[in-house]
Amino acid sequence: MRPLTLRRLVWTCAILALVLLACVVLALKLGAVPISVTDLVWNLGRIAIGQSDQLPTDYRLIVFELRLPRILLGILVGAALSVAGAGFQALLRNPLADPFVLGVSSGAAVGAIIALIAAPSMVLVTPLGAFVGAIATITAVYYLGRRDGQLDSATLLLGGVIAASFLSAVIWFLMTTLASRDLRGMPFWMMGDLSTPLPSGLRWIFTVGLLAGIGAIYTTAADLNLLVTGEREAIHLGVEVTRVKLVVYVSASLLTALAVSASGAIGYVGLLVPHAVRWLFGSDYRLLIPASALGGAIAVVLADTLARTVVAPTELPVGAMTAIAGAPLFIYLLRRRMP
Amino acid sequence: MSDRATSTETLHSGDSSSHSGRAVHLTVEQASYAYSPGPGSAPTFTLGTTSFQAHEREMVAILGPNASGKSTLLNLISGTIAPLSGRVELDGQATSSLDPRTRAQRIAMVHQESPLIFPPTAGEFVLQGRYPYGRALRLASEADVAIARGALAQLGGANLVNRPMKALSGGERQRVILARALAQQPSLLLLDEPTLHLDIGAQIELLERLRQLAEENRYIVVVVTHELALAAEFANQVVLLHQGRCLRVGTPAEVYRRELLEQVFEAPLEVELGPAGRPRVTVRVRRRHDAT
Numbered sequence: 001m002r003p004l005t006l007r008r009l010v011w012t013c014a015i016l017a018l019v020l021l022a023c024v025v026l027a028l029k030l031g032a033v034p035i036s037v038t039d040l041v042w043n044l045g046r047i048a049i050g051q052s053d054q055l056p057t058d059y060r061l062i063v064f065e066l067r068l069p070r071i072l073l074g075i076l077v078g079a080a081l082s083v084a085g086a087g088f089q090a091l092l093r094n095p096l097a098d099p100f101v102l103g104v105s106s107g108a109a110v111g112a113i114i115a116l117i118a119a120p121s122m123v124l125v126t127p128l129g130a131f132v133g134a135i136a137t138i139t140a141v142y143y144l145g146r147r148d149g150q151l152d153s154a155t156l157l158l159g160g161v162i163a164a165s166f167l168s169a170v171i172w173f174l175m176t177t178l179a180s181r182d183l184r185g186m187p188f189w190m191m192g193d194l195s196t197p198l199p200s201g202l203r204w205i206f207t208v209g210l211l212a213g214i215g216a217i218y219t220t221a222a223d224l225n226l227l228v229t230g231e232r233e234a235i236h237l238g239v240e241v242t243r244v245k246l247v248v249y250v251s252a253s254l255l256t257a258l259a260v261s262a263s264g265a266i267g268y269v270g271l272l273v274p275h276a277v278r279w280l281f282g283s284d285y286r287l288l289i290p291a292s293a294l295g296g297a298i299a300v301v302l303a304d305t306l307a308r309t310v311v312a313p314t315e316l317p318v319g320a321m322t323a324i325a326g327a328p329l330f331i332y333l334l335r336r337r338m339p
Numbered sequence: 340m341s342d343r344a345t346s347t348e349t350l351h352s353g354d355s356s357s358h359s360g361r362a363v364h365l366t367v368e369q370a371s372y373a374y375s376p377g378p379g380s381a382p383t384f385t386l387g388t389t390s391f392q393a394h395e396r397e398m399v400a401i402l403g404p405n406a407s408g409k410s411t412l413l414n415l416i417s418g419t420i421a422p423l424s425g426r427v428e429l430d431g432q433a434t435s436s437l438d439p440r441t442r443a444q445r446i447a448m449v450h451q452e453s454p455l456i457f458p459p460t461a462g463e464f465v466l467q468g469r470y471p472y473g474r475a476l477r478l479a480s481e482a483d484v485a486i487a488r489g490a491l492a493q494l495g496g497a498n499l500v501n502r503p504m505k506a507l508s509g510g511e512r513q514r515v516i517l518a519r520a521l522a523q524q525p526s527l528l529l530l531d532e533p534t535l536h537l538d539i540g541a542q543i544e545l546l547e548r549l550r551q552l553a554e555e556n557r558y559i560v561v562v563v564t565h566e567l568a569l570a571a572e573f574a575n576q577v578v579l580l581h582q583g584r585c586l587r588v589g590t591p592a593e594v595y596r597r598e599l600l601e602q603v604f605e606a607p608l609e610v611e612l613g614p615a616g617r618p619r620v621t622v623r624v625r626r627r628h629d630a631t
Contacts, residue, residue: 001462001488001500003479095456222477226467230453235419237523238443238471283457286476 004284012281016294020075023298027071027305032313033062069197074304074318075297076210077194077263078273080255082296083214085270086277086288087252088138090224091245092145093231094153095275096333098326099134099256100267102156103163107137108253108260109189110167113174123199127209130257137163138253192266192319194304206258213255214293220244224285266300266319268326273299275329363395363526365416365559369425372411386411388425389585391578395526395557398550400570402594403580404604409563410531412580416561417529418442429527443471447520449530452512455504461515462500465491468522490521493555494548510541517545521552528558534566542566546573567604567620571595579603591618 029035043055043063055064081099088097088104099105111133112126119125141163145156171189187193198206223244226234235241259266273296274288281287303321310316368390373382386408393399401409414420415427418434427434429445437445447468468490469483479487491497496514504512513533520528530549534542546562550573553560564570570577571591579586579594581603587594595618597610607623 001460001466001484003463003466003484006478089456093456222470222473222475226470228457229455229464229467230450232448232450233453235439236417236443236446236448236450237467238440240439278457283459284463286478 004286009287009290012287013290013294016291016298020294020298020301023301023305024071024075027074027301028063028067030305030309031062031067032308035059035063070194070304071301073194073198073262074300076206077259077266078269078296078298078300079214079293080210080259080296081266081269082273082292082299083217083289084252084255084259086274086285086292087217087224087248087255088270089274090228090285091248091252092142092151092153092156093228094151094156096153096157096271096330097160098268098271098330099252099259100164100265100269101271101330102138102141102160103167104134104137104141104160104253104256105260105265105267106164106167106171108134108257109265110170110174111136111257112261113171113189117174117178123201124205127202127205127257127261130261131254134253134257134260135250137167138249187317188264190265190319191317192264192322193317194263194300195315196263198262202262206262209254209258213251213258214289216247216251217255218289220247221285221289224248228283228285264317264319266322268322268330269296269299271333272322272326272329275333363557363559364430365393365527365561366426366428366431367391367412367416368427370412370415370422370427371424372415372420373423374411384408384411385583386415386580387584389578389580389588390425391576391588393559393561393576395559396553397575398553398560398562398573399576399578400574401561401563401578401580402565402567402570404565406582407580407603408583409565409580411583412578413448413529413531413561413563416527417446417448440471443523445525446527446529447523447525449516449520449528449533451532451535452516458504460500461491461496461502461504461507461511461518462487464504464515465518465522468519471523486524487518487522490518491515493521493552494518509536510544513537513541513545517548521556526558528552528560530560530562532563532565534564534569542569549573567595567600567608571618571620592616595620 025037025040028040029037040063043059046054085098088099088102089095108130111129111131115125115129141156141159144159144163145151147155168190175186175189188196223234223239226237226239227241227244231241274292277288277291277295281291299322300318304318307316307318307321369388370390371386371388373385375382389412391399401412403409415422416434418427418437421435434442434446465487466479466483469479469487470477472483488497488500491500494514494517496511496518499507499511499515504515507515533545537545546569549560549562552558562574574591576589577591577594578588579599586599586603592612595610597608600608600610600620609621609623610618613619
C-alpha cells in the first residue's frame with residue numbers, strides 16, 4: 001500500500017513546476033524570430049538586477065511584450081481548464097467530462113459575446129457573462145443527462161455534444177448579425193486563441209479568480225476521492241455531498257468562464273491533462289488537482305508554441321493543436337470505457 | 340431473545356473495534372417515513388411505524404419482498420433520512436442528528452456495488468474508510484494504514500492490498516468493500532442486500548463472516564435481505580416488512596410462520612423447526628402429477 005504522503009505531493013509538484021519553467025524558456029526562445037537561450041538568460045539576468053532599461057527595443061518588444069504575456073495567459077488558461085475538467089469528471093462521475101465536450105466552454109463563449117454586445121466598455125462584464133453562460137449550460141446538460149432520476153453517462157455526453165452544437169450555432173448567429181462590432185474573431189470563440197493579451201485591468205482579477213477557483217476545488221480534494229466511488233458511499237463515509245458538489249460546480253464553471261473569456265474555447269485540455277496525470281501519478285485528487293494545474297499550464301504553453309511555429313509566420317489557433325491530440329484520446333477512452 | 344450458541348461457539352471473542360467498553364444499543368421506536376415526489380404532493384411510498392431494539396453482538400435481518408420498505412428502514416437507521424414520526428437512536432442519540440463525520444465514525448453502510456470510474460487499488464479503497472477520522476487533506480497516518488491492513492486481514496484479504504479493484508473477482512471485491520466499512524471502526528454495521536450478486540457458497544461465507552464480526556468487533560449488524568433461508572440461519576432477530584408495513588419483529592422461530600411467510604412472499608412454503616431451534620424454509624412446489 002502506497003498512500004499519498006506530503007513528501008510525494010510536494011516533490012511531484014516541484015518537478016512539474018521545473019518542467020513548466022523549461023517549457024516557458026522554450027516558448028520564449030521559439031518563434032518567427034528565434035532567440036538564443038544564452039541571450040535569454042543574459043537578459044533575464046539584467047532584468048533581475050534592475051537593468052531592464054538597457055534591453056534592446058526590438059528584443060523587449062518580442063520577448064516581454066509579445067511572447068511573455070502570451071505564455072502567462074497560456075499558463076492561466078491551461079491550469080483553469082485542466083482543473084475544471086478534473087472537477088467535472090468527479091462531479092459527473094464520467095471520465096469523458098471536459099468543459100469543451102460538455103458544451104460549458106461554448107456556453108461561456110455565448111455569455112461572453114452577449115456581455116461584449118451589451119457593455120463593450122466594461123471589461124469585467126465579459127468574464128461575468130461567461131460565468132453565467134457556463135453555469136447555465138452545465139445545469140442544462142446535467143438535467144439533460146438524467147434518466148429515471150439517475151445520471152446516465154452516455155446521455156450526459158450526448159446532451160453536452162448537442163448543447164455545444166446548439167451554442168456554436170448561436171455564436172455564428174451573433175457573430176454574423178453583429179459582425180461590425182468589436183467581438184473578436186470567429187476562430188477566437190470557436191477554437192481558442194492566446195494572441196490577444198488580457199486587458200491590464202483584468203490581469204489581477206483573472207489571477208485571483210484562478211487561484212480562488214483552484215483553491216476552492218482543492219479544499220474538496222479528499223471528498224472527491226470518495227465521490228468518484230459513488231455518491232451514496234460518499235455520504236456514508238461522512239462527505240457533505242451537497243456542499244462539495246456546489247463548490248465544485250461553481251468553481252469549475254468559474255474556471256471555464258475565466259479561460260474562455262480570456263482565450264476562447266480551447267478544447268480537450270480538461271480531458272487530456274487529467275488523464276495524462278492519472279496515468280503518470282495515479283488518480284488521487286489531492287495530487288491530481290495541483291498536478292493537473294501545472295500539467296495544463298505545460299500542455300497549453302507547448303500547444304501554443306507549436307501553433308505559433310509549425311507554419312510560421314502564419315499562426316494556427318491553439319485549439320486546433322489541442323483538438324488534434326485530444327479527439328483521438330476521447331475516442332480511445334470512449335471505446336475503452338463504454339459498454 | 341435469541342440462540343447465539345450454535346453460530347458463535349467456535350469463534351474467538353477478541354475486541355479489535357475502537358469503541359469503549361460501554362454496551363452499544365440501537366433503538367427504533369415507532370419510526371415511520373413517507374417519500375414524496377415534491378413538497379406538498381402526496382407521498383408515493385410510506386413506511387408504517389416500526390419498532391425494534393438491538394444490542395452489540397447481535398445480527399438483525401430486515402426481511403421482505405421487493406418494494407416492502409427494507410431499504411427505507413435501513414436509511415432511517417443510518418441517519419441519512421430522519422423519521423417522520425418516532426425515533427431512531429444509537430446509544431440514546433438520534434442517528435439523523437449526528438453530523439456527517441461523527442455519523443461515519445459510528446455507522447458504516449455497505450451498499451450494493453457501484454461501478455468505479457477510476458479504480459484504485461484494494462488498499463487505497465480500504466483506506467477511504469479512515470476518511471471520517473482525518474483532517475483537511477486526510478493524508479493517511481501510519482495508524483490509518485495499520486487499521487486498513489488489519490481490516491483486510493480480518494476478512495482474509497491481506498494478499499489483496501496492492502491489487503487493483505478492477506482485477507478482483509466478485510467475492511474478493513465484496514471483501515474489500517466490507518473491509519472499508521470495518522476501517523471506519525463503527526459500532527453499527529449496515530448492509531443493503533449484500534448477498535445479491537453472490538453464489539450460494541459466497542452468500543453463506545459472507546453471512547458467517549458477519550456473524551463473526553458482530554461477535555469479535557462487538558458490532559450491531561443490520562442486514563437487508565430477501566434470503567429467507569439464510570436469514571433464519573444467521574440472524575438473532577428478524578424484522579418482517581410487507582408493502583411498507585412492519586408485520587412482525589422477533590427471533591426467526593417467532594417470525595417464521597408458514598401462513599405469514601406465504602402471504603408476504605406469495606409463494607407456497609414449508610417451515611419446520613431445525614435442531615438448533617432455528618426454522619428451516621423450503622419451497623413447496625406442486626407438480627402436475629402430484630395433483631392427479
